[in-house]
Structures are given as C-alpha cells and as structure tokens.
Amino acid sequence: xxxxxxxxxxxxxxxxxxxxxxxxxxxxxxxxxxxxxxxxxxxxxxxxxxxxxxxxxxxxxxxxxxxxxxxxxxxxxxxxxxxxxxxxxxxxxxxxxxxxxxxxxxxxxxxxxxxxxxxxxxxxxxxxxxxxxxxxxxxxxxxxxxxxxxxxxxxxxxxxxxxxxxxxxxxxxxxxxxxxxxxxxxxxxxxxxxxxxxxxxxxxxxxxxxxxxxxxxxxxxxxxxxxxxxxxxxxxxxxxxxxxxxxxxxxxxxxx
Amino acid sequence: xxxxxxxxxxxxxxxxxxxxxxxxxxxxxxxxxxxxxxxxxxxxxxxxxxxxxxxxxxxxxxxxxxxxxxxxxxxxxxxxxxxxxxxxxxxxxxxxxxxxxxxxxxxxxxxxxxxxxxxxxxxxxxxxxxxxxxxxxxxxxxxxxxxxxxxxxxxxxxxxxxxxxxxxxxxxxxxxxxxxxxxxxxxxxxxxxxxxxxxxxxxxxxxxxxxxxxxxxxxxxxxxxxxxxxxxxxxxxxxxxxxxxxxxxxxxxxxxxxxxxxxxxxxxxxxxxxxxxxxxxxxxxxxxxxxxxxxxxxxxxxxxxxxxxxxxxxxxxxxxxxxxxxxxxxxxxxxxxxxxxxxxxxxxxxxxxxxxxxxxxxxxxxxxxxxxxxxxxxxxxxxxxxxxxxxxxxxxxxxxxxxxxxxxxxxxxxxxxxxxxxxxxxxxxxxxxxxxxxxxxxxxxxxxxxxxxxxxxxxxxxxxxxxxxxxxxxxxxxxxxxxxxxxxxxxxxxxxxxxxxxxxxxxxxxxxxxxxxxxxxxxxxxxxxxxxxxxx
Numbered sequence: 001x002x003x004x005x006x007x008x009x010x011x012x013x014x015x016x017x018x019x020x021x022x023x024x025x026x027x028x029x030x031x032x033x034x035x036x037x038x039x040x041x042x043x044x045x046x047x048x049x050x051x052x053x054x055x056x057x058x059x060x061x062x063x064x065x066x067x068x069x070x071x072x073x074x075x076x077x078x079x080x081x082x083x084x085x086x087x088x089x090x091x092x093x094x095x096x097x098x099x100x101x102x103x104x105x106x107x108x109x110x111x112x113x114x115x116x117x118x119x120x121x122x123x124x125x126x127x128x129x130x131x132x133x134x135x136x137x138x139x140x141x142x143x144x145x146x147x148x149x150x151x152x153x154x155x156x157x158x159x160x161x162x163x164x165x166x167x168x169x170x171x172x173x174x175x176x177x178x179x180x181x182x183x184x185x186x187x188x189x190x191x192x193x194x195x196x197x198x199x200x201x202x203x204x205x206x207x208x209x210x211x212x213x214x215x216x217x218x219x220x221x222x223x224x225x226x227x228x229x230x231x232x233x234x235x236x237x238x239x240x241x242x243x244x245x246x247x248x249x250x251x252x253x254x255x256x
Numbered sequence: 257x258x259x260x261x262x263x264x265x266x267x268x269x270x271x272x273x274x275x276x277x278x279x280x281x282x283x284x285x286x287x288x289x290x291x292x293x294x295x296x297x298x299x300x301x302x303x304x305x306x307x308x309x310x311x312x313x314x315x316x317x318x319x320x321x322x323x324x325x326x327x328x329x330x331x332x333x334x335x336x337x338x339x340x341x342x343x344x345x346x347x348x349x350x351x352x353x354x355x356x357x358x359x360x361x362x363x364x365x366x367x368x369x370x371x372x373x374x375x376x377x378x379x380x381x382x383x384x385x386x387x388x389x390x391x392x393x394x395x396x397x398x399x400x401x402x403x404x405x406x407x408x409x410x411x412x413x414x415x416x417x418x419x420x421x422x423x424x425x426x427x428x429x430x431x432x433x434x435x436x437x438x439x440x441x442x443x444x445x446x447x448x449x450x451x452x453x454x455x456x457x458x459x460x461x462x463x464x465x466x467x468x469x470x471x472x473x474x475x476x477x478x479x480x481x482x483x484x485x486x487x488x489x490x491x492x493x494x495x496x497x498x499x500x501x502x503x504x505x506x507x508x509x510x511x512x513x514x515x516x517x518x519x520x521x522x523x524x525x526x527x528x529x530x531x532x533x534x535x536x537x538x539x540x541x542x543x544x545x546x547x548x549x550x551x552x553x554x555x556x557x558x559x560x561x562x563x564x565x566x567x568x569x570x571x572x573x574x575x576x577x578x579x580x581x582x583x584x585x586x587x588x589x590x591x592x593x594x595x596x597x598x599x600x601x602x603x604x605x606x607x608x609x610x611x612x613x614x615x616x617x618x619x620x621x622x623x624x625x626x627x628x629x630x631x632x633x634x635x636x637x638x639x640x641x642x643x644x645x646x647x648x649x650x651x652x653x654x655x656x657x658x659x660x661x662x663x664x665x666x667x668x669x670x671x672x673x674x675x676x677x678x679x680x681x682x683x684x685x686x687x688x689x690x691x692x693x694x695x696x697x698x699x700x701x702x703x704x705x706x707x708x709x710x711x712x713x714x715x716x717x718x719x720x721x722x723x724x725x726x727x728x729x730x731x732x733x734x735x736x737x738x739x740x741x742x743x744x745x746x747x748x749x750x751x752x753x754x755x756x757x758x759x760x761x762x763x764x765x766x767x768x769x770x771x772x773x774x775x776x777x778x779x780x781x782x783x784x785x786x787x788x789x790x791x792x
Contacts, residue, residue, distance in 0.1 A: 070698065071786040090703055094266035097785075098700020109695040113284030114277075122277075126700040128267040170699070 014046035016082075017178060017210055018067050023076035025062050025233075036062040038233040039076070044212060046177070049204045049223065052214045054230035061182060063230060064214045068103060068180045069096055081177070098127045102171030102209075106183040108163040110155040116142060116166045117151040123173040141169040145199055161192030168199055172209075179203070181213040185220075197223060266702055274705065278712045285685070289717055292681040292769075296721025297728065299674030300765040304729025305736075306663055307757045310652065311750055312737040317649035319748035320642055327639060329507060330514035334480045337471045337495065340464040343457055344388065344408045350460075351381040362501040366463035373456070380453040383438070383446050384412070390437040398434065402427040409457070412450050415443070467498040474498075481522075484515035521632055523620045524557075525550050527566075530573045530617035536566055558633040564626040576616025641744050648740060671768065679772035682714055686776040694785040703781040710777030711770050718769025722762035730758055 023040040026033050036059045044050055044067075054060045065071040066078055069085045078085045080096065088096065097103075110119050117138050124134035142148045145165035155163050164184060171179055181200065185193035201223040203209045213220060221227060227244055229236040282289045341349070353359035355378065364374050391399060391411055402424050406414040414420045421444075428436055436443075474494040475483050483491045487508045495502040502508065527533040534545040537556050541548070557563045686693075693706055734754075738746065 065786040068698075070694075071784050089265075091265040094697070094700050094702045097698055098266060103698045105695075107691075109691060109698075111692060111695065113280045118280075122696075123699040125269055125273050126266065126702075126705075131273075174700075 016043045017046045018044040019079040020067065021077045023066055023073050023078065025066065025074050036233055040235055042235060044210065046210050047208045048225050049211045050226045050228060051220045051224040052212065052228045052230060058230045059233040060214045060230050064180060064182050067212065068101055069093055098123055099174045100177050102176035102179045104167050104171050104179065104181040104184045106186045108167045110163055110166060112155055115152050115154055116147060119166055120170045120173055123170060127174045141172055145169045161188050161195060164188060164196055165199065177210060179209050179211045181211065183215055184213065185215065185217045193217060194219065266700060269705055274708055274712065278709050278716065282713055282716065288685065292678060292717045293721040295674060295677040295681065296718055296765050296769055297725035299670055300722045300725025300761050301729035302670045303667060303764060304726045304757065304761040305733045306667055307761065308730045308733030308754050309737055311753045311757060312733065313649050313652040315750040316645055316741055316745050316748045317652040319745060320645045320649060324642055324646060326510065327642065330484065330511055330518065333484065333511055338468065338480055340461060340468045343461055346460060347381050347384055347457065350378065351385040358501040358503065363460055365501065366467065366499040367459050377453060377456050380446065380449060386437055394434065398431055409454065412447060416447050416450065463499065467500060470498040471495065481515045481518045484511055485519060487512040487515065517632060517635065520624065520628060523624065524629060524632065527570050527619055528553060530619065532573050533566065533569050536569045554633045554636050557629045558637065560626060560630045563629040567624060567626050567629060570619050571621050573617050574619040574621050577618040580615050638744060641742050645741050645745065675768050675772050678714065678769050682710065682773040683776045686710060686780045691789055693780050694789040697785040706781035707777045710780065711773045714769040714773030715766050718766040719762060722765025725765060726758040726761040730754055
C-alpha cells in the first residue's frame with residue numbers, strides 16, 4: 001500500500017481516515033464474472049480533498065461504494081478510522097453512515113415526498129437529534145447552501161442545482177468526518193456545477209471536512225488536494241495537484 | 257490519539273416520526289395507495305357481508321324459534337292439558353328439560369319425588385331416550401333381528417330377559433355398519449335400575465292422567481280454548497291445582513290472549529258462511545263470491561278501512577238473522593191457530609220468498625272491533641313471516657363459524673386472493689422505491705425502520721380499506737337481510753355482534769395487509785444500499 005501513498009501528505013496534513021487493503025470486488029452474473037476492482041490499496045487522510053477520476057466502467061463507483069460502507073467487498077478490507085467495516089453490525093453500520101459519512105449522489109436522491117427541510121432533518125432524526133434542534137440546524141445548513149427561503153419546497157419544485165445543494169446540506173446534517181460525492185456535478189450545467197464546487201471547496205477549507213469525490217469534471221482538479229486515477233479496477237496513478245499542474249499538457253492524453 | 261470515529265449503535269427513530277414519514281409517503285403516492293385500499297376494501301366487504309349476514313341469520317333463527325315457541329304456547333298447553341301422553345313422549349319431554357326447569361319441577365311436584373330420586377330419574381330418562389333414539393334410527397331388518405318386535409319402553413322390558421339380551425349382543429356383533437350408542441356394561445347397569453325407574457315413570461304417567469282428568473272436569477263443557485281464555489283467572493288456578501307448573505306471571509297472560517285470539521279468529525272465520533260477507537270481499541277483489549276463502553278474507557281485512565266495512569257487513573248479517581229468527585218464531589207461534597190457516601198459507605208464501613234473501617247468518621260479533629280484525633290479520637301476517645324466516649334460516653349457525661362449508665371456503669379463497677393482491681401491490685411499491693430505501697439507508701436508517709415503514713404503510717392501508725370494506729359489507733348484509741326477512745325482524749339484528757364483527761374484519765384486513773407486506777419489506781430492508789440502487 002505504501003507504493004501509492006504520497007509520503008509528503010502522510011506526514012503533513014493529518015492521519016489516515018480511510019484505508020483499503022487489497023480491495024477486490026467481482027460481480028457474478030450467471031456464468032460471467034466481472035471484476036470491478038482488482039486489488040486497490042489506498043490511504044486517505046483527514047482534511048483532504050481527493051478526486052477520483054477514471055473512465056466509465058473503470059470501477060470508480062464501485063470503489064466509492066466500498067469506502068462509503070454501502071457495499072461489501074468480495075475480498076480485502078476497508079478501514080474507516082481504523083475500524084474494519086466488515087466487522088460492524090447492521091446497527092453500527094447505520095450509525096456510521098448516519099454520523100460519520102455524508103453522501104452526495106449524481107442524481108441527488110432526495111426523498112420526493114419530503115420538503116427541503118425535512119430532507120435535511122431526516123438524518124438528524126435517525127441520529128436521535130430532537131426535532132426543534134434538528135429544525136434549527138437544518139435551517140442553518142440550508143442557509144449555508146443558500147436555500148434558506150426555500151425550505152418548504154419539495155424536490156419537484158426545485159431545479160437540479162438547488163436539489164443538489166439540498167443534498168449537500170443533507171449530507172452535512174450530522175457533521176460527518178467524510179463527504180463522499182459520486183459525480184456531484186454530472187447532471188448540472190457549468191454555472192450550477194461551479195456553485196456546487198464552490199460550496200464543496202468552502203466546506204473543505206473552512207470546516208476541514210474530508211471530501212472524496214468521484215468525478216469527470218476537470219474543474220475539480222483546480223480545487224482538490226490529490227487526484228486519483230482508476231483504470232480497469234486498479235489504481236492507475238495518484239498525484240498531488242501541484243504535480244499534475246506541472247504536467248498539464250499531458251493530462252488530456254492521460255485522461256483519454 | 258483520539259479517534260475521530262467512534263462507532264456506536266444507531267438509536268431508534270421516534271415512533272411519531274416513523275408515522276409521519278409513512279403518511280407522507282402514502283400521500284405522495286395517493287393513487288397507488290387508493291387502489292390498494294380498494295382491493296382490501298372489496299375483500300373485507302365480502303368477508304364482512306358474509307359475516308354479518310350469517311350473524312343476522314343466526315340471530316333471526318333464534319328469534320324465530322323463540323317467537324314460534326311463544327306463538328305455539330297455546331297449542332302446547334292445550335295438548336298438555338287435554339292428553340296425558342304416552343310413556344315415551346313423557347320420557348322424551350322430561351329428558352330434554354333441564355334440571356330446575358318448569359317441566360322438571362312439575363314432575364317433582366306431581367309425584368312428590370325428592371331431589372335424589374329426581375336426579376336419578378332425570379339421568380335414567382336421558383339414557384333411556386338416547387337408547388330409544390338409537391333403536392328408532394335402525395332400519396326394520398336390523399331392528400327385528402336385534403329386538404324382535406319390541407317398541408318404545410317395551411324394548412327395555414324385553415332386554416331385561418337374558419336370552420333377549422344375548423340375541424341383541426350377538427346381533428350387534430354381526431352388524432358392522434352400526435355402532436352401539438353406549439357400552440354393554442352401561443346398558444346392563446341401566447337395565448338393572450330400569451324396573452325402579454319404570455315404576456317412577458308409571459307414577460308420573462298416572463299423576464298426569466289424574467291431572468288431565470281434573471282439568472277435564474273443570475272444563476265443564478267448554479272447549480279448551482274457551483277455558484284458556486280465562487287462564488289468568490280461575491282456570492289458571494285450576495291448572496295449578498291439578499299440579500301443572502303454570503307460570504301465572506309470564507305464560508298465563510300470553511296464553512289467555514292467544515286463546516282469546518283463537519276464539520275471535522274462529523268467530524270471524526264463521527263469516528265465510530255468509531254469502532253477503534263473501535260478496536263484500538269479492539267486490540273488493542273483483543272476483544266471484546264462490547272463490548272467496550279464508551286466506552283472501554284475512555288479506556283484505558288487514559286494511560283497517562275495509563275491516564270496518566267488513567265488520568259492518570257481519571253485524572248486518574247477524575241482525576238480519578236475528579230478525580229472521582224472530583219472525584219465524586212469531587210465525588211458528590201463529591201457526592197452530594185454525595182460523596189463521598189462510599193467513600199462514602199467505603205467510604208461508606211470504607216465508608219462501610224472504611227465506612233466501614233475508615235469512616241472514618247468525619254471527620257472534622259481540623265485542624269485535626275493526627281494529628281487532630286488522631290486528632288479527634296482522635298477526636296472521638306475522639305468523640307467515642315467521643314461518644318464512646324459519647324456512648330461510650334452516651341450518652343457520654352450522655359449520656365453520658356458523659357460515660356453512662361452502663361460504664367458509666369462498667371466504668378463504670377471497671381472503672387468499674386479496675392477500676396476493678396486497679402482496680403484489682406492496683411488492684410493486686417496494687420495488688419502485690428501491691432508490692428511496694437505499695437513500696434512507698445511506699442517511700442512517702436501520703433495517704428495522706425500513707421494514708416498519710412498509711409494514712406500517714400496509715397496515716394503514718389495511719385499516720382504511722378495512723373500515724371502508726367492513727362498513728360497506730355490513731350495510732349490504734343488513735339491507736339484504738332486512739329485504740329477505742322484513743322489518744318485522746329489525747329487533748332481532750344483533751348490533752353488538754355486528755360491531756364486533758366490524759372490528760374483527762378491520763383487524764383482519766390490517767393483519768392481512770401486514771402479512772402481505774412482511775416479505776417484500778424484509779427483502780427491501782436486507783438489501784445493501786448500493787445493491788438497491790443498482791437494481792433501479
């Protein structure tokens with residue numbers, strides 16, 4: 001695992017919050033075995049903003065699900081703050097997902113029949129926050145993403161960008177340590193996508209939230225600390241942003 | 257180094273919040289929810305309809321039995337007071353009456369049996385009746401083979417003989433198709449006591465003969481109905497004096513009234529002898545007087561207006577008859593005088609002329625009113641409706657839950673179909689909400705919460721559907737039964753039972769819906785979040 005880890009960050013910003021060891025995942029469909037991940041070892045540090053890039057079908061999303069404790073690996077382990085996810089009970093997993101990890105999806109995944117505020121306060125309710133406190137905090141979070149005056153709107157009454165902003169507010173509901181974003185800007189136009197990126201960057205810088213972002217969006221490169229390329233279920237390359245900038249001419253070729 | 261992530265167990269979500277989320281979800285998918293509700297409502301309505309109808313039928317059957325028993329009190333008592341009965345009928349009557357009932361006390365009172373003797377006699381009567389039933393159910397060949405030609409209590413007399421007993425037991429061995437109602441040692445023990453019990457039975461019969469003789473003497477030429485009209489007065493005392501247990505408070509009044517009604521009915525029906533009365537009805541019915549019968553008369557008299565007319569007609573007939581008789585008497589008185597022969601001849605001619613038209617019919621109209629006529633006609637209607645109800649409720653209360661086998665089976669199938677329908681609806685709801693389930697799990701929902709959410713949703717739909725269906729079914733059942741039996745039986749509707757049945761049906765609908773939802777929701781709750789999203 002050491003070969004992929006940048007020694008500089010290891011000693012610098014913080015300690016390891018997510019670590020994977022020999023992560024493999026294969027899907028069996030009838031007789032065909034598809035290997036989505038073929039041994040991934042990676043360490044992610046607290047306070048980092050890391051972009052995971054790669055072509056479609058490279059295993060990017062699978063990797064993302066593994067480290068988010070949303071799916072179980074075929075072999076290998078995922079440690080979240082040195083806790084082996086495979087060892088957790090269903091209740092502990094729920095607690096982990098509720099309190100420690102925030103999820104942002106490409107398709108927003110807001111609950112359709114809840115208002116923006118209810119969407120934001122639902123994870124708080126799951127986490128045992130009292131309704132009044134949850135409401136107050138929910139309004140604060142909506143304010144953070146600039147949607148305070150639209151708290152009573154349902155998802156169908158909002159644009160894609162607004163929905164994604166509600167989703168970000170929701171992911172922050174229980175002050176998570178890690179924010180997992182699965183292509184958060186893919187369904188949005190340039191301007192709205194930029195807004196989302198700005199919010200993510202602000203969160204990372206101001207609140208020190210660890211952000212792991214699977215993306216195709218090249219603008220992400222400007223704001224992240226590290227970039228990780230995945231190809232054919234393997235880590236192709238990990239680089240700090242400043243290193244990438246040096247080779248900026250070659251990026252297009254690498255990205256395909 | 258302090259760990260940033262301390263994993264603990266996720267707390268449970270508050271119940272009110274679960275309900276709120278569930279209700280919001282239902283409201284968002286109102287159309288689908290209402291279709292599911294409709295499926296449940298139809299099934300529960302079917303269940304409730306059958307349940308309420310069978311409940312009403314059972315209640316009406318009981319009501320009818322009671323009312324018919326009441327209606328026939330006069331007949332039962334007329335028979336009891338005029339005929340002592342035979343040993344078998346006495347045994348039967350006594351064996352089927354409960355300890356402490358009127359009949360039981362009557363037997364004790366007439367014979368002066370003490371409690372122990374009564375108990376023994378009652379037990380033996382019960383056994384004797386069951387044996388007699390057994391023998392009476394046999395076909396002729398078997399019966400002849402087993403007990404030759406003995407009948408009634410003669411069977412016991414015959415079986416007391418050793419040889420006859422042997423013939424019976426040997427015969428039973430050869431008959432495979434019939435099982436003896438009891439055991440042979442029991443029969444032996446019964447027969448050993450029978451001699452004493454038979455003496456008791458004879459004493460009872462003698463006492464009854466004595467009592468009937470007393471009553472007969474007290475009748476003094478009256479018919480039993482005429483005498484019973486006075487059941488509340490002196491005749492009631494006579495009955496009690498003869499040793500019968502005749503309840504002065506409850507029965508006497510009813511019997512007196514029924515006896516009076518019977519007498520009145522006879523008096524009114526005598527009007528059918530009168531051509532003029534027949535004619536009155538024929539006019540109303542637009543038919544020939546010759547076709548008018550008692551039934552037609554009662555049908556018409558049911559209307560108070562016509563009853564008045566008819567009564568007037570009867571009174572007129574009676575007056576005519578009285579006048580005619582008066583005239584006859586006068587003529588008869590005048591007849592013997594010689595000098596009036598010519599006049600008599602003249603009068604005879606006159607008599608012939610008036611005879612047919614003015615003879616009239618002697619009718620006893622004393623005390624009769626038009627209201628009385630209409631009431632008696634109404635009572636006849638009631639009797640007819642009771643008999644119809646008795647016919648319609650044959651077999652009510654039998655079979656599974658009093659439904660009868662075919663209905664129970666239908667009910668089972670309908671519940672099964674409904675269950676599958678709900679399961680299908682829930683499966684679709686769950687499948688269509690995989691993304692939502694996955695999202696909720698990402699947000700920290702427990703598996704239990706997901707399950708409870710769906711089961712509760714299903715329960716809720718089941719409850720609404722159940723309430724709608726139960727009320728609908730009960731109303732349909734109620735109106736159908738009222739249409740079948742008539743308003744006459746409105747009092748026999750078991751309101752408490754029906755409300756209980758409604759509650760039971762609602763619970764049934766909820767349980768059905770909950771059960772149907774368990775499997776899909778279990779499946780949904782167990783999915784890993786990403787698997788669920790991938791399926792979508």
